Amino acid sequence: MTRSKSDKHPEASARRGFLRTSLLGGLAALTAGRSQAEPAPLPVPPWTHHPGAGVGSAPYGQPSSFEKQVIRRFLPWMRATRESSVSFTPLADLHGIITPSGLHFERHHAGVPAIDPAQHLLVIHGLVEQPLKFTLQDLLRYPAVSRVHFIECAGNGALEQRGAQLNKVQYTHGMISSSEWTGVPLRLLLGESGLRKGARWLLAEGADAAAMARSFPLDKALDDALIAYAQNGEMLRPEQGYPLRLVLPGWEGVANVKWLRRIEVGERPWEMREETATYTDLLPSGKARQYTFIQEAKSVITSPSPERPLPGKGAQVIKGLAWSGEGKVKRVDVSFDGGRNWRTARLTGPVLDKSLTRFEIDWDWNGREALLQSRAIDETGYVQPSYRELRAVRGTASMYHNNAIQTWLVHADGEVENVQLG
Numbered sequence: 001m002t003r004s005k006s007d008k009h010p011e012a013s014a015r016r017g018f019l020r021t022s023l024l025g026g027l028a029a030l031t032a033g034r035s036q037a038e039p040a041p042l043p044v045p046p047w048t049h050h051p052g053a054g055v056g057s058a059p060y061g062q063p064s065s066f067e068k069q070v071i072r073r074f075l076p077w078m079r080a081t082r083e084s085s086v087s088f089t090p091l092a093d094l095h096g097i098i099t100p101s102g103l104h105f106e107r108h109h110a111g112v113p114a115i116d117p118a119q120h121l122l123v124i125h126g127l128v129e130q131p132l133k134f135t136l137q138d139l140l141r142y143p144a145v146s147r148v149h150f151i152e153c154a155g156n157g158a159l160e161q162r163g164a165q166l167n168k169v170q171y172t173h174g175m176i177s178s179s180e181w182t183g184v185p186l187r188l189l190l191g192e193s194g195l196r197k198g199a200r201w202l203l204a205e206g207a208d209a210a211a212m213a214r215s216f217p218l219d220k221a222l223d224d225a226l227i228a229y230a231q232n233g234e235m236l237r238p239e240q241g242y243p244l245r246l247v248l249p250g251w252e253g254v255a256n257v258k259w260l261r262r263i264e265v266g267e268r269p270w271e272m273r274e275e276t277a278t279y280t281d282l283l284p285s286g287k288a289r290q291y292t293f294i295q296e297a298k299s300v301i302t303s304p305s306p307e308r309p310l311p312g313k314g315a316q317v318i319k320g321l322a323w324s325g326e327g328k329v330k331r332v333d334v335s336f337d338g339g340r341n342w343r344t345a346r347l348t349g350p351v352l353d354k355s356l357t358r359f360e361i362d363w364d365w366n367g368r369e370a371l372l373q374s375r376a377i378d379e380t381g382y383v384q385p386s387y388r389e390l391r392a393v394r395g396t397a398s399m400y401h402n403n404a405i406q407t408w409l410v411h412a413d414g415e416v417e418n419v420q421l422g
């Protein structure tokens with residue numbers, strides 16, 4: 001079993017402090033999550049004595065000031081500059097299947113451009129009958145569709161391929177978020193431009209300083225690709241690609257080009273930097289897999305997790321997230337003994353195509369060490385692999401597309417640790 005090297009990690013001591021306080025607080029409430037009520041009348045708390053803040057005191061609302069710890073976090077040692085880095089979604093703090101826009105993970109290759117939508121254009125050209133250009137205002141005149149989809153970086157969990165490394169679910173799995181995206185189906189715009197003979201692949205390019213560009217096949221463009229301008233009911237956040245982003249549902253994050261300004265139609269892929277030098281999977285044979293677009297079925301238990309220790313023995317509700325880039329999640333199994341026995345979890349909330357899906361399962365914890373795992377099965381019948389199964393196919397040099405089963409070691413004191421079973 002390999003363990004996360006938490007002691008080398010700057011977060012580790014903060015984590016221990018957090019554990020101590022939450023254990024003390026949790027033990028009083030005991031295991032059932034409730035405690036005996038005081039007899040009436042209730043004391044009158046300070047906030048009941050005077051009126052609160054008036055309308056207009058928060059023209060754009062913020063979460064409660066008691067939720068200040070629920071933030072995106074990044075690892076300063078992870079990349080050379082912040083402009084070319086990643087921030088992680090606090091999965092253990094979230095509920096339901098929508099990630100609040102301000103907590104959507106970020107991955108930028110050259111920072112977040114401040115784009116004036118009045119000056120931004122999207123151009124469709126190449127092997128088309130009629131090249132077209134669109135402003136944001138033009139696109140707003142088209143019929144809109146809204147769909148809930150996750151975006152997951154292909155590098156989510158990349159470090160864990162070398163054994164358990166990071167001791168927070170925010171860092172092991174937090175390069176995934178899910179939003180309701182609104183925009184125009186790319187199919188509609190290609191219908192207007194028309195396609196010339198030989199059209200097979202498209203190139204999407206961003207207006208950021210990286211001019212990040214990725215190739216994708218025409219089939220996906222005609223299937224469910226979306227030119228999105230809105231996210232969770234408002235215009236896209238700058239970090240998510242304001243004013244326009246390509247959404248390729250279920251496909252690796254990098255293919256979802258932000259700050260989209262150009263779509264070229266061609267015969268074959270362009271072999272850009274982010275599809276050759278990076279985002280390819282080096283196999284044991286020495287060959288690299290390329291254009292491995294789909295984020296295959298995956299799941300993780302978010303509570304308990306290293307940042308959500310168990311409050312005490314007895315009745316628990318284990319909670320987590322599952323997803324598949326191939327379609328809907330069909331089933332999630334949970335093991336309490338490192339994968340020897342499995343029980344089927346409840347899927348709670350909506351089960352949508354290529355979207356985060358919630359699961360829960362009840363557990364009566366006897367207070368002894370346990371190895372918690374979850375595994376997702378999608379509607380194609382695909383089963384999330386163990387690390388052993390994944391490495392048998394991919395070897396140990398491949399970084400991307402780590403969808404292996406996560407193991408949490410629950411200690412007798414309720415503390416939870418990231419481990420991998422050999």
Ligand SMILES: Nc1nc2c(c(=O)[nH]1)N[C@H]1C(S)=C(S)[C@@H](COP(=O)(O)O)O[C@H]1N2
Binds near residue numbers: 151154206
């Ligand atoms: N133009 C552009 N698009 C981009 C990127 C970028 O740096 N520039 N990063 C990509 C990567 S690697 C990922 S994982 C996703 C991240 O999307 P998010 O920042 O909205 O979470 O955007 C992709 N699209």
Ligand SMILES: [Mo]
Binds near residue numbers: 152153
């Ligand atoms: Mo990514």
